[in-house]
Amino acid sequence: MDTTVISAEEAAEFGEFKRSRREAEIALLLKKVILDASRRETDRYALKNACDTAKKFGVYGVLVSPVNVVAARKFLAGSASVVVCRIGGTGESLPAVKRAEAKRAMRQGARELYLSPCYSALAGGNGAYVRREVKKVGRRLKNCALCVSLDDRELGEDDVALGVRAAKEAKADGVCVRGEAQLILRALTAGAGKLNVHCCGVENAAQLRTAVRAGATHACTRACTEIAEELYATLGDCVPQANADVRGAEDGEDF
Numbered sequence: 296m297d298t299t300v301i302s303a304e305e306a307a308e309f310g311e312f313k314r315s316r317r318e319a320e321i322a323l324l325l326k327k328v329i330l331d332a333s334r335r336e337t338d339r340y341a342l343k344n345a346c347d348t349a350k351k352f353g354v355y356g357v358l359v360s361p362v363n364v365v366a367a368r369k370f371l372a373g374s375a376s377v378v379v380c381r382i383g384g385t386g387e388s389l390p391a392v393k394r395a396e397a398k399r400a401m402r403q404g405a406r407e408l409y410l411s412p413c414y415s416a417l418a419g420g421n422g423a424y425v426r427r428e429v430k431k432v433g434r435r436l437k438n439c440a441l442c443v444s445l446d447d448r449e450l451g452e453d454d455v456a457l458g459v460r461a462a463k464e465a466k467a468d469g470v471c472v473r474g475e476a477q478l479i480l481r482a483l484t485a486g487a488g489k490l491n492v493h494c495c496g497v498e499n500a501a502q503l504r505t506a507v508r509a510g511a512t513h514a515c516t517r518a519c520t521e522i523a524e525e526l527y528a529t530l531g532d533c534v535p536q537a538n539a540d541v542r543g544a545e546d547g548e549d550f
Contacts (some may be wrong), residue, residue: 302468314530319528324345324378327507328354330514331495333381338363339366339485344371345519346362352523353404358409361400368404373544378404380473383411397432408436409444409471410479412461417445422461429465445482446495459485471495471515475500477495479509498527 319385333347342363349357349371361365364403366429367378380400383393397408410432416424433441443462445455455472459482462470469491474476482492494506495515506514516522 308324317530321523321529322353324503324507324526325352325354325523327511327513328380328420328497328503328519329354329356329358329374329493329513330519331355331358331515331517332367333358333360334517337363342366343370343422346376348519349376350374352519354519356407358515360394362405364400364405377406379407379409380405381409381411382440383444386414386421386447388413393428394432397436397439397441401436406438407440407442407468409442412458413443414447414450417450417458420457422457425458425461426465429462429467433465433467440491442469442471442491442493446471447474452478455484456481459490463489464485469493469512474511474514476505476507476509479506479511483510495521 310405319320330345330349332342335361336446337345342359343366346367346368348354350373353374354376357371357378358365358379362380363422364380364447371378382396382400393410397410400408410429411424415426429441443458446459449526450458454477459470459472463486467490470482470486471483471493472495474494474496479494479527482490486492492510492511493513493515494511497503497506497514497516498518498521503514503516503522508533
């Protein structure tokens with residue numbers, strides 16, 4: 296590997312180049328984040344803060360409950376972040392109820408839906424019921440993606456795989472699983488490349504990177520600010536010192 300000694304001016308230029316590249320990589324990584332603001336404790340003040348955070352860091356979207364779709368759309372106005380709505384409650388409501396909830400969320404401005412499927416059907420191995428349910432809910436949704444939420448901690452890997460197959464057969468757009476690398480890989484395999492795979496429960500930058508490397512298209516988290524600050528803190532090591540050796544300057548950084 297070549298070793299080059301650089302001047303102060305060259306060091307500054309090289310440092311700025313590295314910083315710009317790192318900033319672009321961080322922005323792309325944050326674009327995969329969905330900020331989870333769907334908890335029952337999320338009042339209007341907390342929702343506005345979540346949406347302001349989403350706009351500040353340019354994340355993909357904000358996950359909300361059905362009662363907060365209109366407010367979230369208002370708070371996100373003028374930004375590229377979208378409203379993602381969690382529907383289906385505990386998963387045990389009837390498909391017709393879930394379908395009505397989905398249509399209403401879509402009309403109010405949600406651009407993606409996280410559907411809680413019937414967990415008792417999944418646990419009982421009844422993939423046909425889940426397939427029919429997803430198909431009915433997704434029927435005639437326009438400009439709104441449907442993602443089947445399989446992130447319940449009671450679901451094992453086989454249950455998740457069954458849910459992924461049902462989602463694929465029902466022509467859903469994606470699934471959401473817990474942010475464990477083996478579950479992401481299992482979902483990718485069961486989906487046979489036909490589904491986007493989201494993950495949830497990401498708590499830090501390292502977990503976000505791991506999830507993305509494993510194949511997740513989006514990662515849902517409540518720790519958006521902490522992750523963004525952790526990523527941007529790495530910019531401090533981008534400026535080499537004058538007269539320092541620069542090795543492998545053309546190599547890409549692995550995010």
